[in-house]
Amino acid sequence: MAKPSPSPLEQRRPLSPHLQIYKWSPTMAASIAHRFTGAALYAGTLLLAFYLFAAAGDDRSFDFASALFSSWLGQLVLLGYTFVLMLHVMGGLRHAIWDAGKGFEAKARDRLSVGSFAGAAVLTVLLWIVSFVIR
């Protein structure tokens, strides 16, 4: 019979506490949001495919898709899609800045993280104002 190991696995391997242990920080929120929005955009390709196939069909399929996207629920989904896309783009920009080796100081990284939320919100509002003006 083998004796139980003198140092069990848990003691030999470094352990890090899980997510809920940490106090929320802007960088953490931005990181999670980046991953979440990425996954949402993954599903969002189905919306794009639906619209493009409807447009590639006949006038009835196009009008059906248009009516769906013009309904209040459709508009809400498109508004959410706009914000999610803008937030992910802001995240991409933030990562590009960090990849360049800039913005790692405590203040700068928090500012970049909060700024990506603010930037996405501003861009979303601006785009929707433009869409209401031209429609």
Place this chain on the structure above:
Amino acid sequence: MTQKSTFRTPRARVKYLGAAHSGAHHAWMMRLSTFALLPLTCAFVLIVLSLTGRDFQSARIFLGSPIVAIFMLLFVGVGVYHMTQGMQVIIEDYVHGERVKPLALMANILFGLLIGAALIYAVMRLSFT
């Protein structure tokens, strides 16, 4: 002491599971596709904005014009590549089951290929019919 200095589990060592040595390429391709997608997403947003309020005929003419179709193809192609590579990382981070993980990774590639082919088909159909 040697056991202490490794992050790999004993099981992974026994099974000779280690780095696949393609991680740097994956990370670099994510960066490259990010840079490509920044201007392409701007083009996509402009295209969607231009579509607001159009009826069937004018939407068809717009989506079938060469510049719009080319930018849509580039956005869809690079975008689907980027999102499939990104979803792979999410799966690798959260899915650990010995059977589920490879299945999830394959399902991800399958979805990327299917949706990519479907989107490209739709864009081309808008140009050529």
